[in-house]
Amino acid sequence: MQITKEMKMADAIHRNYLLLPVINRLGIQLGFQDKTIQKICEEHNLATDFFLTIINAFLDTNAKLSKQLQTHSVKDVVSYLLKTHAYYLERVIPEIENRINLLILHSQLNKAEFLLVKNFFEEYKKELYGHISLEEERVYPYIIEIADAYHKKSLNTQLKNKINSYPINSYEKEHSDIEAKLFDLKNILIKYLPTSDDSYLRNRVLNELFTLEQDLSDHSRIENLVLVPKITQMEMALLALK
């Protein structure tokens, strides 16, 4: 069932608590009393439709829903995606590191085995950072540039060259290896790290990994189903300009 604007914000969170970081990123903090979603969005000067689309896209992974986002402005979508990046870098990754360190500290197993996990995570982290900076330094600025040119209906030679050499769909497949590594890390912890009585600490690492995975897949869903088709359309329209 979809979340609607008449619904109380608190009820939306009760439905799925994983929405908490999502609404934080949109600038909304806890303590919403019994206010409706619409009321809170108005107080925060946030477009209610945009808010609803983002959280419904998170809750319901069917592609059609995400397409609704296409009606929102490219800048809003990009700014949301930037905030998810910041959330990964500032909160999620350090938290996973803490939990891995705790696991190593308290485990009776051979340290070398845990160092493997830690190194693997370090590698993953590097790749994630690389991916994020590619998006922030190249992809998003390009997207904004395209959207601006599209609205002004003017295309300069420089941008035309960019469209021809690095169109938006050339960035698309970048996500795959990052997802694969996260998937592997989960299986290493679940299946292959030797058994010992530190399950509680391992679970805590896994909890974070599963949550991050879901959040990342929402992130790439928004990119692939909303931004990429929309920007592709704009690219074609721009190239067709006389």
Next chain:
Amino acid sequence: MIVIATSSFIICKGLTDILKELYTGKKILSVNNTEELEKLNANNAISLLLASSDILSNLKMSLFREKQVIKLIQARPDYIETDSENYELLFLDDAEEAILHVLKRNLAVMDKNSASNKTESVLSDRELDIVREVALGKTNKEIADKLFISVHTVITHRKNITRKLGIKTVSGLTVFALLNKLIKMSDSM
């Protein structure tokens, strides 16, 4: 795995897409001719084979006697000869419903059969060899040369390894190999 053997691109693509919609559990592969099919069969457990009649007629039948096979036939003939080979028949000119019916029934049978022998989660010795080499950072070509097998075979092994272990990346396999003492820490540096 499910294998589609036909020289027709469009039939192959069509069947692949339909099967993907009906079923996600198993890998779907395609081959163009009898030799490729035999090669694939040598290295893999094929659970369901859909093959055009020309490919089937060239096949050494003993290989597929025990398997579930669907014979692809262009058009429904006026009479159907009683098929001594016991193949299921799929008439490509049939309506959607009839085609889906045959496919669904066979997928259900396949699922039942494979549920009974679900021991393939452990790696074979050959697959362990491959994991070791991958973990040491060797390329597919280098592994093929060292183990005297084709690059294609290495790739097939690697796909099976990934499916069995649930590990997709090279660095993931390296961690697996170290944890299971397939290689030593000093090797991986």
